[in-house]
Amino acid sequence: MQRSRFGHLVERLQSSWKFLVIFIPYAWLLIFFLAPFFMVLKISLAELRIASPPFTPMIATDPSGATVIRLIFDNFGYLLQDSLYLNTYLSSLKISIGSTLMCLLIGYPIAYAIVRSTPVVRNILLLMIILPFWTSFLLRVYAWMGLLADQGTINDMLIWLGLIDAPIRMLYTEFAVYVGIVYTYLPFMILPLYANMEKLDASLLEAASDLGAKPVTTFLTVVLPLTVPGIAAGSLLVFIPATGEYVIPDLLGGGNVLMIGRVLYNEFNANTDWPVASAVAIVLLLLLVLPMMLYQHIQSKEAK
Amino acid sequence: MGPKRSRFMFSVLCFGLAFLYVPMVLLVFYSFNHSKIVPIWGGFSLRWYKVLFQSEDVWAAAILSFKIAFVNATFAVMLGTLAALALVRFGRFRGRTLFTGMITAPLVMPEVITGLSLLLLFIGLQGLIGWPAERGFTTITIAHITFSMAYVAVIIQSRLSGMHMDLEEAAQDLGARPIRVLFDVTLPRLAPGMLAGWLLAFTLSLDDLVIASFTTGPGSNTLPILIFSRIRLGLRPDINALATIIIVAITIGVILFGWIMLRQQRQREREIQQAALN
Amino acid sequence: MSSDSDPILTDRPWLDPGQEPFIRIQAVSKQFGAFVAVDNVDLDIYKGELFALLGGSGCGKTTLLRMIAGFETPSSGRILIDGDDMQDVPPYERPVNMMFQSYALFPHMTVEQNVAYGLKRDGLDRGEIRDRVDAMLEMVELATFRKRKPHQLSGGQKQRVALARSLVKNPKVLLLDEPLGALDKRLREQTQYELMNIQDRLGITFIVVTHDQEEAMTLSTRIAVMDQGAFQQIGTPTEIYEYPESRFVADFIGSANMFEGRVTGHSGNIATIAVDSLPEPVRVEYSALLHDGMKAWIAVRPEKIRLSKTPFDDDSLNVVQGIVEEIGYYGESSTYRIRVNPGLRLEITHPNLRRPRDGRHVADWDETVYVGWEPEAGVVLTH
Numbered sequence: 002m003q004r005s006r007f008g009h010l011v012e013r014l015q016s017s018w019k020f021l022v023i024f025i026p027y028a029w030l031l032i033f034f035l036a037p038f039f040m041v042l043k044i045s046l047a048e049l050r051i052a053s054p055p056f057t058p059m060i061a062t063d064p065s066g067a068t069v070i071r072l073i074f075d076n077f078g079y080l081l082q083d084s085l086y087l088n089t090y091l092s093s094l095k096i097s098i099g100s101t102l103m104c105l106l107i108g109y110p111i112a113y114a115i116v117r118s119t120p121v122v123r124n125i126l127l128l129m130i131i132l133p134f135w136t137s138f139l140l141r142v143y144a145w146m147g148l149l150a151d152q153g154t155i156n157d158m159l160i161w162l163g164l165i166d167a168p169i170r171m172l173y174t175e176f177a178v179y180v181g182i183v184y185t186y187l188p189f190m191i192l193p194l195y196a197n198m199e200k201l202d203a204s205l206l207e208a209a210s211d212l213g214a215k216p217v218t219t220f221l222t223v224v225l226p227l228t229v230p231g232i233a234a235g236s237l238l239v240f241i242p243a244t245g246e247y248v249i250p251d252l253l254g255g256g257n258v259l260m261i262g263r264v265l266y267n268e269f270n271a272n273t274d275w276p277v278a279s280a281v282a283i284v285l286l287l288l289l290v291l292p293m294m295l296y297q298h299i300q301s302k303e304a305k
Numbered sequence: 306m307g308p309k310r311s312r313f314m315f316s317v318l319c320f321g322l323a324f325l326y327v328p329m330v331l332l333v334f335y336s337f338n339h340s341k342i343v344p345i346w347g348g349f350s351l352r353w354y355k356v357l358f359q360s361e362d363v364w365a366a367a368i369l370s371f372k373i374a375f376v377n378a379t380f381a382v383m384l385g386t387l388a389a390l391a392l393v394r395f396g397r398f399r400g401r402t403l404f405t406g407m408i409t410a411p412l413v414m415p416e417v418i419t420g421l422s423l424l425l426l427f428i429g430l431q432g433l434i435g436w437p438a439e440r441g442f443t444t445i446t447i448a449h450i451t452f453s454m455a456y457v458a459v460i461i462q463s464r465l466s467g468m469h470m471d472l473e474e475a476a477q478d479l480g481a482r483p484i485r486v487l488f489d490v491t492l493p494r495l496a497p498g499m500l501a502g503w504l505l506a507f508t509l510s511l512d513d514l515v516i517a518s519f520t521t522g523p524g525s526n527t528l529p530i531l532i533f534s535r536i537r538l539g540l541r542p543d544i545n546a547l548a549t550i551i552i553v554a555i556t557i558g559v560i561l562f563g564w565i566m567l568r569q570q571r572q573r574e575r576e577i578q579q580a581a582l583n
Numbered sequence: 584m585s586s587d588s589d590p591i592l593t594d595r596p597w598l599d600p601g602q603e604p605f606i607r608i609q610a611v612s613k614q615f616g617a618f619v620a621v622d623n624v625d626l627d628i629y630k631g632e633l634f635a636l637l638g639g640s641g642c643g644k645t646t647l648l649r650m651i652a653g654f655e656t657p658s659s660g661r662i663l664i665d666g667d668d669m670q671d672v673p674p675y676e677r678p679v680n681m682m683f684q685s686y687a688l689f690p691h692m693t694v695e696q697n698v699a700y701g702l703k704r705d706g707l708d709r710g711e712i713r714d715r716v717d718a719m720l721e722m723v724e725l726a727t728f729r730k731r732k733p734h735q736l737s738g739g740q741k742q743r744v745a746l747a748r749s750l751v752k753n754p755k756v757l758l759l760d761e762p763l764g765a766l767d768k769r770l771r772e773q774t775q776y777e778l779m780n781i782q783d784r785l786g787i788t789f790i791v792v793t794h795d796q797e798e799a800m801t802l803s804t805r806i807a808v809m810d811q812g813a814f815q816q817i818g819t820p821t822e823i824y825e826y827p828e829s830r831f832v833a834d835f836i837g838s839a840n841m842f843e844g845r846v847t848g849h850s851g852n853i854a855t856i857a858v859d860s861l862p863e864p865v866r867v868e869y870s871a872l873l874h875d876g877m878k879a880w881i882a883v884r885p886e887k888i889r890l891s892k893t894p895f896d897d898d899s900l901n902v903v904q905g906i907v908e909e910i911g912y913y914g915e916s917s918t919y920r921i922r923v924n925p926g927l928r929l930e931i932t933h934p935n936l937r938r939p940r941d942g943r944h945v946a947d948w949d950e951t952v953y954v955g956w957e958p959e960a961g962v963v964l965t966h
Contacts, residue, residue, distance in 0.1 A: 018483070018484055019483075022390055022391050022395070023387075023391040023395065023398060023404075025384065025387055026384045026385070026388035026391065026454065026458075027388075027391075027400070027404055027407075029384055029454070030388075030404070030407040030408065030451070031407070033423065033426070033447060033448075033450075034407050034410070034451055035407060036426055037422035037423050037425060037426035040422060040426050040429055041418070041421060041422045041425060107321065107324070110314075111317055111318065111321040113314075113317075114314040114317045114321075117314055118314070118318075126318065126322075128560075128563050129322060129325070129326075130321075130325070131559075132555075132559055133325050133329070135555050135558075136329070136551065136555045136556070137511070137512055137529070137532075137548070137551055138514075139512070139529050139532055139536075140332065140532070140544075140548040140552070141329065143332070143532075143536050143540075143544065143548065144329055144332040144548075145328055146536065146539075146540055147331060147335060147343055147344060147540055147545075148328055148331065150540065152342070152345065153344050154331055154344055157344060184325075184328070187321075187324070187325065237413075241413045241415070242415065242416070244415065245415025245417050245418065246415075247416065247417050247515050248515065251537070252536065252537065262415060262416075262417045262515075265417050265418075266417055269421060269519075275425070278421065282417070282418045282421055282422070285415060285417075285418065286415075286418060289413070293410070293413045297409055
């Protein structure tokens with residue numbers, strides 16, 4: 002009897018361990034990922050008030066004693082009316098799309114060159130591409146402050162070469178933000194492209210050549226169409242974080258470049274207008290939902 | 306490949322690597338500058354390293370950052386591995402789609418939104434149940450675990466789906482119960498992936514500024530927060546010195562890691578060759 | 584030309600001194616670092632041949648093929664196709680096409696687009712491309728699959744698309760890298776005859792790389808057996824099988840019983856060789872240059888050895904006695920392994936002319952039998 006009860010317990014444990022394996026991470030994500038997200042949504046539909054917390058509750062009791070749910074869409078209306086927000090969203094998109102394209106133009110030939118090199122060289126090159134990714138993001142942006150400053154290295158060089166007389170203003174301009182984004186996110190473009198190109202069967206290129214295609218034609222008719230998944234994955238990996246970027250516009254763009262991540266951060270910390278900040282976040286998320294879903298779609302296709 | 310094409314490839318690579326590395330080399334170079342104004346060379350000196358080592362808040366921030374990174378990496382590996390096991394090995398279960406979504410979303414979620422939402426949660430919880438009483442180590446660590454575990458899960462997932470079930474089946478065939486199989490076969494095979502995940506989670510945590518700034522409270526400065534508050538105002542030679550230390554440490558770490566991996570692989574290949582000859 | 588009138592020479596252009604070789608490979612070598620993949624080879628291939636390069640993996644056959652296609656440049660020597668030196672001609676300008684081992688079908692294009700790819704590169708007008716693609720798909724019986732993508736095709740269908748794609752440009756030479764390697768056995772046999780048929784009909788010179796000796800034997804007009812980057816023997820399938828020139832070839836093509844010994848005498852076309860592992864000398868027909876006392880090997884094919892439970896009455900045979908150790912039953916024939924003495928086992932293939940009675944074969948396990956072969960059955964090899 003004793004034994005069978007013990008056996009029963011073991012059986013219970015056997016089935017419950019699977020439950021635990023799922024439950025623990027699941028619960029963590031529900032509490033710390035999904036719930037906060039709904040908090041943002043809730044607050045974005047509330048009203049600012051001077052109190053703690055600085056927003057009105059969603060569920061309240063009205064003077065007659067009945068429970069009412071108050072959803073206020075004013076914050077979203079405010080975003081649309083205020084041209085500052087609209088311009089910021091547009092400027093964010095412009096900068097992130099522009100820098101994604103630049104990453105692609107620079108990253109594609111680099112990825113291709115890595116794939117085409119010998120295995121030993123290839124591993125070293127990959128390591129060199131990944132290495133900056135492991136070093137501090139913040140410091141890499143800081144490095145460009147030194148390069149782009151009025152008395153920075155680039156201006157010094159240009160003056161020394163006699164190409165210019167007075168320093169060109171580069172730091173705290175949109176140009177600096179582009180450079181910063183391209184610089185920090187370039188590995189994110191190269192690596193998926195590399196992974197895609199590596200899988201490209203070399204005999205396909207030879208077959209094209211064998212059938213009379215010159216190198217350029219081979220590239221346009223075979224390599225390019227077959228690397229579309231890599232292009233898409235790399236572009237999304239650059240585009241999505243670039244759109245919400247805070248550090249780069251703050252350090253390299255100064256006050257002159259409007260980007261939504263920075264506005265959101267300042268809105269929240271300086272103005273403590275939580276409802277508007279939350280609404281800004283929700284709209285940003287809506288902007289990114291489509292590219293995010295696209296990325297997930299590609300990822301799940303890759304997994305198969 | 307023609308010589309013309311390989312020359313093109315070569316210049317592309319040179320340009321790309323120069324673009325990636327010249328800024329960092331300059332960063333290191335100016336850390337040895339005696340002058341107070343970063344881009345103006347005032348002779349070689351270790352002055353700023355001395356300033357740095359004597360700065361107590363830098364030490365405090367560094368220690369806090371390392372503590373957070375260590376706890377974060379450890380928890381993230383555990384949670385991420387469980388999540389990956391659930392997703393790859395358990396087939397369908399209720400709420401799987403939501404789970405998949407939640408595990409990949411942090412990878413692409415803008416940092417400002419993750420940071421903002423977690424802060425709002427912590428404030429809300431504090432009002433509701435009184436926890437967390439203050440923001441700092443705990444809240445930053447929780448925030449970091451949440452996004453780090455997603456990265457770990459992706460790494461482990463790709464390893465798991467590349468692994469055949471045959472070893473697990475062999476263990477079961479030889480009489481091992483599922484939990485034994487997990488500890489005897491699956492986890493040991495995942496060990497390299499878990500190590501990679503741990504290192505990634507550690508680095509991500511050390512590197513994070515935005516999420517930490519949102520979820521920290523007064524007096525708890527991580528290293529990135531400290532650096533950011535200083536460089537916002539312009540170039541600072543002591544930060545160059547700090548950057549140099551960080552870059553050198555990470556470079557040595559990555560190269561060492563790569564070298565060990567390469568050596569292990571070579572060793573394996575040699576052994577395989579030898580075995581084939583016998 | 585003389586060959587027009589002589590049917591033997593039209594089928595065997597390599598015997599006709601008046602024929603100009605179509606592909607000339609002259610002193611070609613290829614090194615990869617310290618590794619010599621192809622070692623100073625010479626080869627002439629004639630128009631309309633179906634030539635096989637046969638060898639194990641790493642023997643250099645694929646490298647040689649890739650040099651003809653233009654994917655590798657010879658380290659030294661030169662390759663001429665139809666009289667033109669191919670030295671500086673890139674692959675996309677060579678009059679050859681290749682069928683890849685992996686088929687290398689473009690996964691993002693339909694069957695039709697794959698086949699049309701090469702014609703488009705030649706800048707032909709649409710109508711002509713359409714007609715030629717249609718005709719080619721008709722020939723390989725894939726007209727109904729034209730809109731499919733490669734991943735929707737079976738292995739055999741992919742193989743035919745690859746063939747159609749490489750043939751549609753009417754190359755002077757078609758190079759085939761293990762064309763049947765990825766197919767299962769039945770399909771391989773069927774496709775083999777299709778290939779021969781197409782080659783016969785179009786008259787295009789085929790060069791086939793293969794590791795499968797059966798495939799090489801049935802397909803080709805001539806075979807070059809390759810090992811360690813060099814040709815071991817070049818000849819018709821019959822020549823290679825019946826008259827191997829070296830131990831390597833005798834062993835690589837089919838199987839052979841090999842005896843090591845020394846020449847003790849020769850008269851007429853019969854040599855006497857003292858075999859180390861046999862008490863009595865073996866008599867064997869020879870054509871190589873021999874002198875007494877030299878080391879030599881005798882190779883005898885398993886199907887050329889007779890097996891009997893009673894002594895043979897023909898005393899021209901080389902006869903030994905042995906014990907049946909193993910019997911392998913293959914249906915149409917059986918293979919017997921006979922232990923003659925502890926150091927010598929012989930393999931004999933015996934056709935199963937009758938059904939084994941009560942499960943009993945011509946000879947049974949552990950029975951003592953006589954085995955014998957004619958002097959003409961063996962070949963003397965000196966290296």
